[in-house]
Amino acid sequence: MHGRLILYSGPMSLSLLCLSSTCGTTGRWECEQDACLMESDMINGINRGNYGWRASNYSQLYGMTLDEGIKYRLGTQRPSKTIMNMNEMQNEQLPQYFNSTEKWPGKIHEPLDQGNCAASWAFSTAAVASDRISIQSMGHMTPQLSPQNLISCDTRNQGGCAGGRIDGAWWYLRRRGVVTEDCYPYLPPQQTPAEASRCMMQSRSIGRGKRQATQRCPNSHNYHNDIYQSTPPYRLSTNEKEIMKEIKENGPVQAIMEVHEDFFVYKSGIYKHTDVSFTKPPQYRKHGTHSVRITGWGEEKNYDGTARKYWIAANSWGKNWGENGFFRIARGENECEIEAFVIGVWGRITMEDMHKHPHHHRRRHI
Structure with missing residues (x-):
């Protein structure tokens, strides 16, 4: 007989356990000893403490274990040693606050939901x-590029929805190119028939490194199957000023970070990994590797007048997570290793492209 056990009363606490229990032969509840992704102890501990950020329960993450959250909601593998050894590119006055969405209105794309x-x-x-091509083309091209195109077609040493590497993704974007999200829409795995997960977009070379689609859009209502490509990515210095300068001059950057158990419940404020689960058993303290887009920075004053510096970053867990799909995280101290591996890139854009795209693809921008 199956049941749903919500609350488990421990010696000192009332803790949320997972909703996957069975009612044993003795009539007593037997619960799987997994940590939940949405742990009420952790949420309350963060909100009672003076951590500088607020936690929340998310209905779309409810009922998942922490292991499942790390397995299904992240999915970036750490770069190999050779990639980590990419050269870092090597002091002007930088403002206290900067947000790409304000400098480049209509060219920075809203967070999607993986x-x-x-x-x-x-x-x-x-x-x-998507952001870099929009900025670089001065708004002539504002494509929201298709993650599904990469998931289904960039299969060389990549795991699709089971995780992959960003260096492989950039290789594909440079050598093969991808179409827009409108042309090749994202389908979450549970809604995807097996045949739909195969690659439905190929391209061929048309000279000078440029490529052209050889198939129609999987979305039959869209006829714009233009292929967008990038140049090789470049790694930034781990110095926060260098990262800030790059964002201010050229647009958002990509960063790899370690996601800990408390990040899933982030709601608002300046995130720092907390110690609320430190006294709990090991299954409550886990982390995995994720990648995000840093779009700006700022600082807030503490009561004592000291500054708390932060990055503004876009996640890919939808707009109802965090601060409208974004989060702020401590800056300048490599919090969760977010400053350890940061990437910039250029779109491959010609004057011919600029004339060919008189401001279309205007959807889903901030």
């Missing part, structure tokens, strides 16, 4: 390339 598909490698790559 659902339970561990493909942040594809979502963060497509998002940064």
Whole structure:
């Protein structure tokens, strides 16, 4: 007989356990000893403490274990040693606050939702390339590039919804190119028939490194199957000023970060990994690798007058997570390793492209 056990009363606490219990032969509840993604103890501990950010319960994450959250909601593998050894590019006055959405209105794209598909490698790559192409073309081209195109077609040493590497994604964007989200829409794995997950977009070379689609859009209502490409990505210095300068001059960047158990419940404020689960058993303290898009920075004053510096970053968990799909995270101290591996890129854009795209694809921008 199956049941749903919501609350487990421990010696000192009332803790939310997972909703996947069975009622044993003795008539007593037997619960799986997994940590929940939405732990009420952790949420209350964060909100009672003076951590500088607020936590919340998210209905779309309810009922998932922490292991499932790390398995299905992240999905970027750590770069290989050779990629980590990419050269870092090597002091002007920088403002206290900067947000790409304000400098480049209509050219910075809204956060998408990867659902339970561990493909942040594809979502963060497509998002940064979309913003950079829009900025670089001065708004002549404002494509929201298709993560699904990468998930289904960039299969060389990549795991699709089981995780992948950003260096592989950038290789594909440079050598093969991708179409827009409108042309090749994202389908979460649970809504995708097996045949739909195969690659439905190929391209061929038309000279000078440019490519052209050889198939129609999977979305039959869209006829714009233009292929967008990038140049090779470049790694930034781990110095916060260098990262800030790059964002201010050229647009959002891609960053890899370690996601801990408390990040899933982030609601608002300046995130720092907390110690609320430190006294709990190991299954409550886990982390995985994720990739996100950094779009700006700022600082807030503490009561004592000291500054709390932060990055503004876009996640890919939908707009009802965090601060409208974005989050702020401590800046200048490599919080969750967010400053350890940061990537910039250029779109491959010619004057011919500029004339060919008289301001179309205007949807889903901030």
